[in-house]
Amino acid sequence: MKIGAVYIRVSTEDQARDGYSLDAQLKAIKKYAQSNNIIIESKYIFCDEGISGRKAEKRPAFMEMIKQAKSKPKKFDLILVHKFDRFSRNREDSVVYKALLKKEYNIPVISISEPLDPDDKMSVIMEAFLEAMAEYYSLNLSGEVKKGQLEKHSKGQLQTRPSFGYNVSNNRLIINNSEAKIVKLIFEQYTIEHLSMMQICKNLNNLKIKTKSGNSFENRTIYYILNNPTYIGKLRYTPNKRKGTYSFDDLNTIIVNGDHEPIINIELWNMTQNELAKNNKWKKPKQHIDVDPKTWIKGIVRCKDCGCTMVMNGKNKIRCNGYNKGKCNNNVMINVQDIYKLIIETIRETITHGIINNIIEKKEKCATNQYEILIDKLYQLKEKEKRIKEAYQDGIDTKEEYKENKRMILKEIEKINKEIKNLDNSKQEKERKKEIIENGKKVYEILLNDKISIKEKNDVVHHLINKIEFDKNNNLLELYYN
Ligand SMILES: [Zn+2]
The missing domain is CATH 3.40.50.1390 (Resolvase, N-terminal catalytic domain)
Incomplete structure (x- = not known):
């Protein structure tokens, strides 16, 4: 009972x-x-x-x-x-x-x-949906904004920014014809022509086509588009979406029918999903395991074209990771051994001839007290400047007296500013150069020693060098000391 x-x-x-x-x-x-x-x-x-x-x-x-x-x-x-x-x-x-x-x-x-009926499919789905909603609402009972979003969403209205291929008008998705053509092209090239995502985005980038946010296409942009049910007339919403995750990997994602016109027909969509499942290496995020570095320049060489790190490609070469992602045209591979030689040679020039081409700028406080003394003087002068102005305004000083006082103070301020600059430039710079040369000597010896492990070499190199820029057009490596 x-x-x-x-x-x-x-x-x-x-x-x-x-x-x-x-x-x-x-x-x-x-x-x-x-x-x-x-x-x-x-x-x-x-x-x-x-x-x-x-x-x-x-x-x-x-x-x-x-x-x-x-x-x-x-x-x-x-x-x-x-x-x-x-x-x-x-x-x-x-x-x-x-x-x-x-x-x-x-x-x-x-x-x-x-x-x-518990065996009825619809009620099973309904149950699951209810569960998801309960989860959502027990987490967000106070989050009225999100609740509003969810309500809007379940009515098939839009609450995020439009996907590539659509514009928004009166809170409805309207097809953007030129973008929609590209969406179709992406689906067809991937699913029917079997182009790789990388090939697809290279083609788009060569045509200077940009994403909604004005960026170049990347593999993951293509991946995102191929997985986006908006293109078959659905809307997708993930309550409490974690940043940097994809909605389609999130079990909390809710998909409902939208009231916008689809760009992709359901047959092509299904074929694409099969194709994606076949090539599902993208589905599994690479596990970052902190292994011993294979080179002692791990993550330190950057492509000057796009700013991305150059990463290992094969056993002995590195290549721009932006190229690997399809957003950079720098497909040059450089031999790691060649870079080693260049780095060692650069360090040798530094320690024997004192040649330092680039130092990463650092706004550090000067170690000596002198800096603070000068700053203090500067502060006092500025206070004095205020007082003489007041004295003039209150009729204590004449205009001539005020002018003369002000001239003296400004002269003094200028002098102090110069001293501060000199402190920064000469003394600090000298100190840093001296330090680089001394550290450089140690690093140089370590790099030439075959008995020292790559990991140890990697550590000392990262301490000494901030970055190395590879300029493909001039075939030039530029080294920046820390
Ligand atoms: Zn690059």
């Missing part, structure tokens, strides 16, 4: 209609309860009469029922309604409350005229 609560709602219009009156609903519910071994206690019959307010908050009996459902120990095991639309006229409210009751308090809401 179970104890059931009853919820009945009748609006003023309902009263007149057959079968919807308070009595008719209650009668039908009682009948259902009897044949299903459910006891109904009169104190758990909740009734909102003459109320047509959409929101649950405006229905006092409903809110009272929710309150009692939450109490411990449990007062009733389930809630019976005549029809789900009695439970709430507002679909979102209904889903939320049903889901909360079920998940948090294990109280199902049963509609006596719309029984959910």
